[in-house]
Amino acid sequence: MALGVLGLASCTKTQLGETTNQDSNNGTALAKTLSILPDTLVDAGAFPQTKNLYHKLKVTGLTGVLFGHQDDRIQGVYGDSWKYVPNKSDVKNLIGEYPGIVGHELGNIELNVTYNADGLLFSKVRQSIVDHYNAGGVISLLWACNNPIIPATGRKADPSTEGTITKLFDPAHPEYLVTYRKYMDSLASFLKNLKGADGKVIPVLFRTLHEQNGAWYWWGKTHCTPAEYKTMWKYTVNYLKFNAGVHNLLYVYCPSSFASQTEYMETYPGSNYVDIMAADIYDKTSTHSSFVTNANTMVATIKTLAQNAHKPFGITETGIDQVPNSDWWTQTLKPIIRNKGMSFAVTWRNVRLTDSIAPNGTVYKKTWYCAFTGSASAADFGSFHGDTVFYFLNKAASKQYYLP
Numbered sequence: 001m002a003l004g005v006l007g008l009a010s011c012t013k014t015q016l017g018e019t020t021n022q023d024s025n026n027g028t029a030l031a032k033t034l035s036i037l038p039d040t041l042v043d044a045g046a047f048p049q050t051k052n053l054y055h056k057l058k059v060t061g062l063t064g065v066l067f068g069h070q071d072d073r074i075q076g077v078y079g080d081s082w083k084y085v086p087n088k089s090d091v092k093n094l095i096g097e098y099p100g101i102v103g104h105e106l107g108n109i110e111l112n113v114t115y116n117a118d119g120l121l122f123s124k125v126r127q128s129i130v131d132h133y134n135a136g137g138v139i140s141l142l143w144a145c146n147n148p149i150i151p152a153t154g155r156k157a158d159p160s161t162e163g164t165i166t167k168l169f170d171p172a173h174p175e176y177l178v179t180y181r182k183y184m185d186s187l188a189s190f191l192k193n194l195k196g197a198d199g200k201v202i203p204v205l206f207r208t209l210h211e212q213n214g215a216w217y218w219w220g221k222t223h224c225t226p227a228e229y230k231t232m233w234k235y236t237v238n239y240l241k242f243n244a245g246v247h248n249l250l251y252v253y254c255p256s257s258f259a260s261q262t263e264y265m266e267t268y269p270g271s272n273y274v275d276i277m278a279a280d281i282y283d284k285t286s287t288h289s290s291f292v293t294n295a296n297t298m299v300a301t302i303k304t305l306a307q308n309a310h311k312p313f314g315i316t317e318t319g320i321d322q323v324p325n326s327d328w329w330t331q332t333l334k335p336i337i338r339n340k341g342m343s344f345a346v347t348w349r350n351v352r353l354t355d356s357i358a359p360n361g362t363v364y365k366k367t368w369y370c371a372f373t374g375s376a377s378a379a380d381f382g383s384f385h386g387d388t389v390f391y392f393l394n395k396a397a398s399k400q401y402y403l404p
Contacts, residue, residue: 040310041054041250041275042250042272042273042275043241043247043249045247046248047201047247047248048404049203049403050203050250052403053401053402054250057250058312060344061343065314065337065342065344065345066314066344066345066396067099067345067390067391068100068344068345069090069102069346070104071103071118071120071128072098072102073098073131074120074127075349076088076093076350077368078352079351079352079353083120091370094373095381095382097392097394098132098135098137098393100137100138100391100393101137101138102129102140103346104125104128104140105120105142105143105144106142106187106190107142107143107155109190110148110184112186118349126194129141129194130194132393133194133196133202134196135393136398138401139202139204140207140346141207142207143208144208144217145209148183149161150164153218156216156218157218157223162223163223163224168180168232169235181239181243184240188244188245188246191206191248191249192244192245192246203250203402204250205250205316206250208236209229209232209233210254210256211254211255211256212267213255213264213266213267230269233273234270251273251274252275252276252278253268253276253278254317255279255280256281257279257280257282257294258301260301261301261304261305264279264301264305271311274311275311276311276312277302277309277312277313278302278314279298279302279315281295281317281318282318283295283318283319283320283328283332284321285320288320292336296336299336299340303340303341312342314342314346315336315345316346318345318347318369319347320369321367321368321369322366323369323370326376326380327377329381329383329384330384331380333345334387347370348370349369350367350369350370351367351368352367354366
């Protein structure tokens with residue numbers, strides 16, 4: 001079946017807002033590329049504050065890097081005693097200010113339940129987003145959607161979810177696509193009702209269908225073809241823009257760690273469907289010795305592609321679990337992200353300091369990806385924070401990301 005046609009049915013090229021790709025590889029200087037060339041967003045109807053954020057993310061890459069932390073304002077290593085405490089965060093408690101970017105998960109929003117896929121209240125996620133925006137920070141949101149055909153399987157892939165995207169666009173089962181559209185409507189309702197103290201809808205860096213070059217999600221490698229993945233991405237973007245009327249998103253393309261430019265671009269849906277190019281790049285204890293080399297290669301690849309497409313780029317997820325290296329921040333992360341032209345780098349979340357056993361016997365392992373007071377890398381993180389190239393909240397607020 002022609003998935004590309006079915007996925008974009010009833011939308012003409014003009015209606016989709018597509019433009020001729022005028023990207024060039026003429027060696028234009030980075031400053032000119034990022035500061036002077038006009039911004040062309042995926043959503044031509046994006047709100048002014050969203051356009052302003054996009055432009056200033058480009059400019060950020062010229063001079064600094066926004067530092068981010070997932071779930072920073074609502075969760076930390078001290079578990080329930082720390083969760084949802086106002087004006088608290090592991091980062092703020094350590095260095096006196098929040099990170100420049102705060103990230104959150106929106107998975108489960110499509111099921112109209114109270115908690116997200118990480119077990120955090122959506123009401124608290126919303127408050128964190130609003131608070132961070134009001135303070136001048138930037139927000140990154142991930143939507144790891146539950147399987148629309150077999151919701152009970154969640155977002156992970158298993159034998160029962162094989163070929164989900166093929167089935168989703170099968171005209172013999174229109175009910176599947178109806179379910180996915182309902183999912184997107186629930187997502188859209190949440191996104192459109194994110195409003196700051198200024199009354200404006202809050203712009204966000206929006207990630208979905210991420211880490212697709214891995215096999216752990218139902219939209220991942222081995223579970224669909226590159227063409228099917230692109231159809232899924234385009235259908236999602238078009239529906240959110242044209243049907244759901246969401247205009248506060250910057251669409252972020254972010255595979256997991258990759259081995260080559262070919263792998264990175266295999267599922268790339270095209271410049272008219274991507275605002276920001278990025279990747280989730282984790283350090284692992286077993287491969288730590290080669291991490292900087294491999295990460296630098298990946299960053300250089302994304303940088304070249306992003307510059308050619310006149311787009312900002314960054315690292316959407318990074319870190320090493322429990323940060324066992326006391327100098328990880330200055331000796332590992334810093335050389336990867338500093339002076340590379342990227343706009344942001346976001347570390348993954350802090351959850352618990354010790355293993356926890358649920359009443360049913362389930363063991364939840366201790367895990368954290370950012371420094372905190374008393375951690376082995378706390379002093380080194382303080383040195384990292386002291387480098388003015390890295391934008392934490394105070395620096396981010398001074399840039400007024402949402403104003404012209």
